[in-house]
Amino acid sequence: MGDFFSNLSLGFGVALTLQNLGLAFLGCLVGTLIGVLPGVGPIATIAMLLPITFGLDPTGALIMLAGIYYGAQYGGSTTAILVNIPGEATSVVTALDGHQMARQGRAGVALGIAAIGSFFAGTVATLVIAALGAPLTKLALIFGPTEYFSLMVMGLVFAVVLARGSILKAIAMILVGVLLSTVGTDLETGEERMTFGLPFLADGIDFAVLAMGIFGIAEIMRNLDHTETRDVVRQAIGRLLPNRDDFKQSYKPVLRGTFIGAALGILPGNGAVLGPFASYTLEKKLAKDSSRFGRGAIEGVAGPESANNAGAQTSFIPLLTLGIPPNAVMALMVGAMTIHGIIPGPQVMTKNPTLFWGMIASMWVGNLMLLIINLPLVGMWVRLLKVPYRLLFPAILMFCCIGIYSINSLPTDVMFIGFFGFIGYMLIKFGFEPAPMLLGFVLGRLMEENLRRALIISRGSLETFIERPVSAGLLAVAAILLVIALLPSIRKGRDEVFTE
Amino acid sequence: MSTLHEGAGPDRPDGPVRAPQNVAGGLVLVALAALALWLTRDLDQGTLNAMGPAMLPRWLAIAVGLSGLALLASAFIKHGDALERWNLRGPVFVIGGIVAFALTIRPFSFGALTTPGLGMLFAGPLAIIIGGYATNEARLRDLVILSLSLTPFCMILFGDLLNLPIPVFPQALTGLFPSNWSQKEVLRATAAIMAVVAVIVFLATRGRRRGSIDVADHSGRI
Numbered sequence: 092m093g094d095f096f097s098n099l100s101l102g103f104g105v106a107l108t109l110q111n112l113g114l115a116f117l118g119c120l121v122g123t124l125i126g127v128l129p130g131v132g133p134i135a136t137i138a139m140l141l142p143i144t145f146g147l148d149p150t151g152a153l154i155m156l157a158g159i160y161y162g163a164q165y166g167g168s169t170t171a172i173l174v175n176i177p178g179e180a181t182s183v184v185t186a187l188d189g190h191q192m193a194r195q196g197r198a199g200v201a202l203g204i205a206a207i208g209s210f211f212a213g214t215v216a217t218l219v220i221a222a223l224g225a226p227l228t229k230l231a232l233i234f235g236p237t238e239y240f241s242l243m244v245m246g247l248v249f250a251v252v253l254a255r256g257s258i259l260k261a262i263a264m265i266l267v268g269v270l271l272s273t274v275g276t277d278l279e280t281g282e283e284r285m286t287f288g289l290p291f292l293a294d295g296i297d298f299a300v301l302a303m304g305i306f307g308i309a310e311i312m313r314n315l316d317h318t319e320t321r322d323v324v325r326q327a328i329g330r331l332l333p334n335r336d337d338f339k340q341s342y343k344p345v346l347r348g349t350f351i352g353a354a355l356g357i358l359p360g361n362g363a364v365l366g367p368f369a370s371y372t373l374e375k376k377l378a379k380d381s382s383r384f385g386r387g388a389i390e391g392v393a394g395p396e397s398a399n400n401a402g403a404q405t406s407f408i409p410l411l412t413l414g415i416p417p418n419a420v421m422a423l424m425v426g427a428m429t430i431h432g433i434i435p436g437p438q439v440m441t442k443n444p445t446l447f448w449g450m451i452a453s454m455w456v457g458n459l460m461l462l463i464i465n466l467p468l469v470g471m472w473v474r475l476l477k478v479p480y481r482l483l484f485p486a487i488l489m490f491c492c493i494g495i496y497s498i499n500s501l502p503t504d505v506m507f508i509g510f511f512g513f514i515g516y517m518l519i520k521f522g523f524e525p526a527p528m529l530l531g532f533v534l535g536r537l538m539e540e541n542l543r544r545a546l547i548i549s550r551g552s553l554e555t556f557i558e559r560p561v562s563a564g565l566l567a568v569a570a571i572l573l574v575i576a577l578l579p580s581i582r583k584g585r586d587e588v589f590t591e
Numbered sequence: 592m593s594t595l596h597e598g599a600g601p602d603r604p605d606g607p608v609r610a611p612q613n614v615a616g617g618l619v620l621v622a623l624a625a626l627a628l629w630l631t632r633d634l635d636q637g638t639l640n641a642m643g644p645a646m647l648p649r650w651l652a653i654a655v656g657l658s659g660l661a662l663l664a665s666a667f668i669k670h671g672d673a674l675e676r677w678n679l680r681g682p683v684f685v686i687g688g689i690v691a692f693a694l695t696i697r698p699f700s701f702g703a704l705t706t707p708g709l710g711m712l713f714a715g716p717l718a719i720i721i722g723g724y725a726t727n728e729a730r731l732r733d734l735v736i737l738s739l740s741l742t743p744f745c746m747i748l749f750g751d752l753l754n755l756p757i758p759v760f761p762q763a764l765t766g767l768f769p770s771n772w773s774q775k776e777v778l779r780a781t782a783a784i785m786a787v788v789a790v791i792v793f794l795a796t797r798g799r800r801r802g803s804i805d806v807a808d809h810s811g812r813i
């Protein structure tokens with residue numbers, strides 16, 4: 092317990108310096124600014140804004156990036172509530188009731204409760220990370236390559252189960268992602284694989300380039316397909332602070348949402364995505380009058396938004412303790428950390444405690460900043476949302492180009508975002524969801540490395556994965572999950588959750 | 592959002608193919624698997640004890656191919672979505688804008704040809720104007736004003752404030768300014784000139800088509 096407080100105070104000592112406070116503020120502000128644009132999710136936002144952190148020291152850069160991440164998340168919710176265009180999967184649920192509230196002239200309250208719920212969830216999640224960080228890091232030390240490999244397999248199975256639409260397509264996407272990660276020089280033998288002899292492919296495909304193409308450029312192309320029907324609320328935003336009745340209705344959903352989101356966020360394989368859905372379904376089940384849902388029920392905003400933010404934050408845990416990015420956003424964080432010379436994993440906490448605890452403390456600071464900047468700035472976001480898409484997307488396009496060029500100073504990188512953008516567009520047209528592919532790509536290299544090591548230790552015997560108890564347990568969970576997801580009755584329920 | 596589905600919606604396709612989208616998806620996966628197998632054909636697979644470079648890619652490719660085949664097979668058994676209509680205007684101009692940016696940001700040579708490195712000063716507006724035509728609602732005037740105001744903003748932000756190593760303008764430009772000016776001063780002056788030009792263009796063309804187009808009310812709902 093004493094450790095817990097001394098660690099947190101060390102963290103706050105770092106996070107509350109004037110410079111780092113400023114960086115967290117700036118990060119939240121630009122993150123929201125970009126994240127609020129329709130069709131720009133957190134992944135594209137972070138990839139676009141990554142270069143602006145290059146000149147900073149590692150701690151400052153990570154604090155700013157975390158700020159950008161929260162800002163982008165909150166910006167997505169703002170867009171969902173005001174325009175009914177969810178920027179990413181997690182704010183789909185918010186759009187359901189949030190936008191209805193906005194149409195009833197209660198946009199301010201919806202945004203307010205979302206911000207307050209998120210802040211509460213963020214505070215709890217920060218404490219959870221601080222409490223679990225140290226023990227989980229110790230757990231990581233007993234993990235060998237065999238366990239790591241099985242854990243990642245489990246993560247990928249999670250991603251398959253959580254993906255929308257056909258399971259077969261999700262599996263195919265994961266496999267393609269892992270396959271893409273093997274492009275480039277083989278680390279063990281130094282031989283080039285599938286590079287077409289092109290020198291810029293020798294280091295493999297850059298993750299930021301792939302993510303920007305699939306999530307930034309493809310999204311632009313997809314939006315251009317549809318004639319614009321943006322439904323920006325015309326009603327007044329209304330008062331921002333929820334009144335006593337609102338609070339009374341929403342404090343329980345916030346508590347439950349925080350708990351669900353925080354628990355799911357820890358799971359590898361993008362469990363955070365499930366949080367808002369689970370919270371919404373639960374609130375609907377618990378409500379006395381479930382017909383209010385979908386017509387502007389405040390619980391339908393408060394719960395999922397809290398779950399969303401709690402999950403967004405606890406998904407840092409697998410990254411910081413085990414070095415495994417549980418989703419694409421965290422994979423970008425890995426990229427950012429590596430640029431600053433930090434390799435994520437259990438050793439960060441022991442080798443670099445000021446950075447580790449400073450970043451955790453700054454998560455709370457970032458949540459506070461969001462509360463402070465977002466509520467007064469709502470008017471500005473509304474104005475930004477009224478800019479027609481035909482002017483927005485060329486600007487987004489140029490920011491993407493500049494952003495990706497600044498990472499490696501390679502014109503080929505810029506061309507590749509166009510190429511992957513088209514691939515992403517094709518995938519969407521053929522009904523594939525790109526998110527599992529990205530996760531497969533992220534984990535691919537780590538998986539190959541650990542698979543190799545595990546097999547060397549076991550002298551080429553695949554049985555090692557079921558002989559070692561921890562590994563066997565993880566694989567069993569993965570197998571059970573997959574079977575459950577394939578059962579017809581559960582499948583139906585799963586489809587309902589996602590179509591709701 | 593659903594205007595596109597009109598033609599392909601409720602009527603189920605006749606013939607043996609019941610899910611055209613899955614046929615296309617399956618074919619793409621099989622093709623990808625074949626490509627990967629062909630690319631790794633000369634590489635050593637090794638043994639489980641000492642995996643060679645081709646082990647994982649090859650088995651992954653086989654798995655991808657099998658998923659593709661399964662998807663293909665399912666397309667003849669289960670009903671599924673029809674293929675959406677393709678509109679190539681978007682992708683073509685968006686990619687065009689991106690390629691224009693990539694080719695002009697710094698000298699880029701392929702074979703004997705080398706493109707001039709023009710820096711953000713030209714690459715930015717090129718990306719905005721070419722990319723902007725991806726929608727049929729594009730208007731040159733708006734795109735020109737947008738590029739003339741956003742580019743100097745980015746030049747100042749990335750080149751001046753953040754000091755990123757991104758080429759901002761061609762070297763020849765420095766010749767136009769007094770020789771004792773530093774790079775930063777040239778950058779700021781150029782950005783200022785562009786911003787002023789943006790304002791002039793905005794003011795000069797403002798009155799011309801007033802009445803017929805109401806920019807603020809374009810989406811019809813605000």
